[in-house]
Amino acid sequence: MAKMSWAAGTQCVAKGDHKKPKPGELLYRKGDILTIVDTTTKKGFYRARHNTTGEEGIINATNVREREALRVDPSLSLMPWFHGKISGPEAVSKLQPAEDGLFLVRESIRHPGDYVLCVSVSGEVIHYRVIYQDNKLTIDKTQYFYNLIDMIEFYSKNKGSIATTLLKPKQKQGTKSAELELSKNGWLLDIEKLTLGENIGEGEFGAVYEGVYMSQRVAVKTIKCDVTAQAFLQETTVMTKLQHKNLVRLLGVILHKGLHIVTELMTKGNLVNFLRTRGRSVVNSVQLLRFSLDVCEGMEYLESKKLVHRDLAARNVLISDDNVAKVSDFGLTKVDSKVSDKAKLPVKWTAPEALKKEKFSTKSDVWSYGILLWEIFSYGRQPYPKMSLQEVKDKVEQGYRMEAPEDCPPSVYSLMRVCWEQEPRKRPGFHKLREKLDREMEKLSPGSGSKYQDQTGS
CATH class of the missing domain: 3.30.505.10 (SH2 domain)
Incomplete structure (x- = not known):
């Protein structure tokens, strides 16, 4: 029984080949991943885009099944x-x-x-x-x-x-083969169809390469160590649940010499370098606000899924070819909020309660978002300039907050300040922040607010 009401953005897996499409129909083979673009006037038919060829056309819902997210499963x-x-x-x-x-x-x-x-x-x-x-x-x-x-x-x-x-x-009792689960749900990609290009970064756990997967440009994170790969399996599992225009999209994984995580390629690199290399002469305040909104919308979506990012910072925001900012690196993302890995915490971005008591929540993400706003409006400067980590910890605890960056609109600085309320419950959620940024956008360039205006009249 095909589900007959898929929203745009839903990903589907083809159940069989459709090699002889009529005019206007989409050509695909069994196992191909297709993304629903729109409904059609004919019941049970959709307009869809092929994830690898990029072509669009009509598909019949009975020939595809929804691509399922993987359950986070320790086994x-x-x-x-x-x-x-x-x-x-x-x-x-x-x-x-x-x-x-x-x-x-x-x-x-x-x-x-x-x-x-x-x-x-x-x-x-x-x-x-x-x-x-x-x-x-x-x-x-x-x-x-x-x-x-x-x-x-x-x-x-x-x-x-x-x-x-x-x-x-011979499987160990109580374990399930990740390979089997990934392939059942359409997340296992084929190494034969991947061409690796140049190394575009060294992650903490392995290299990141640019590549092409079936004619689509991709980024590939390679993780060689077994134990780390196993840990990243959890990150990948979380990513299969997430579909949003302001989150870097997972295309799937390849198991070959360790684990390869394949995502869309963000050609313009991370937000810090983007701002530092272009500077004020190239990037105007409307563009800065647009980036702030992009990140806020991505985080509002994570908030709605009850996920805490834990490492929100401009270095973990990537910029696409058409200048859209997307949140990446859910490496520390956890559904639960207890993890005692203090050594790895990015002090300058982490909320006081998370540093002291390891209390992570959407509200600690909001604190980090305030720091990220400061990074954006200072064109990529390092937060708390000239202060040591220990000084930052002590002074912030005593109530110190950064000054506004040069030429930063006062209304944006007041948003930063409210993100940095000492008490988590006094900080706004991402939904509220987005509404405020939408209004800012309206003021700066009427008619170009968020593409997703709230219909509630708020």
């Missing part, structure tokens, strides 16, 4: 065949009934930190010790791997120097 694993610390005999009993190519990986009890690949072949189990050498893993000292995911991928395709290719993973 999703990139390595369901990894059983942790278990003994050899235990591994043998898990690989019963014997079946050629049935395998698991365990951590060695005798040599802690080393791994063992256990494979069933002709009724017995062979244990291959995986040696850790020069930051790489190897079984035979001829073939070297960055991580276990890599190694398993290689021996699933090549026998190499082991007795049989790996045919069937």
Whole structure:
């Protein structure tokens, strides 16, 4: 039964091929991702855009299913065949009934930190010790791997120097294969269709490359380390739920030599560098306000989904080809608000209650948004100029707040100040902030407020 009322922006997966479209219809193949653009006058038919070719045309709703978001599920694993610390005999009993190519990986009890690949072949189990050498893993000292995911991928395709290719993973109880879940929901992309271009940045966890995926320009975040990749799986899961014009869009993931997260490419880089390299002569205050509104709308959407960003700053806002600002890097985004990783907190952007008591909320995001407004209107200056982190912590706690940036409209500075109320409950939510910015926009250039004027008359 096809759901007959999809909103624009809904993503769908094609259930079969439609290779001979009539005039005006869209050509697609099974598994292609299509985005609904509009309804048509004919019931059950939609105007849609092909996510990879960019072409638009009519589709019949019965031929597609809605692309589902992934549930945040701690049992999703990139390595369901990894059983942790278990003994050899235990591994043998898990690989019963014997079946050629049935395998698991365990951590060695005798040599802690080393791994063992256990494979069933002709009724017995062979244990291959995986040696850790020069930051790489190897079984035979001829073939070297960055991580276990890599190694398993290689021996699933090549026998190499082991007795049989790996045919069937023995899943650890209580885990689900992330690969299977991603592919079922249409989020697993095909490495063959990706062409990697130049390195455009080093993230904390791996490089970011520019690339082309089926004729669309993309950014690819590569994460090689197994443990980190597993953590980023949660970020990716969160991103599958989010569709908004002011959030960087996830296209999907590729599992190959670790995890590759593929998003739309934002050609003009991050907001700090954008403002610093162009400056006042190029970017006027209407454009600054537009960026502020873009970010605010993206955050209002996150707020409506009860998600806290935790690391909102101009460096994590990216600019598209057509100068739209989009919030990125949901690396610290958590549905729950308790995490004790104080070392990583960006002090100058973090609200006092989050620094002291680790209380993160939409209201602590609002504080960070105030700092981000200051960054925007100072054309990308570092906040709290000439102050050390310790000074910032102490002085802000005592009530110190930054002065307005040069030439900043007083009304915008008063918005910053209300974002920096010491008590979280006194700060406005993003919805209120957006209404205020809309009004500012109206004043500066009547008729060019937010594209989404509130119909409630507020």
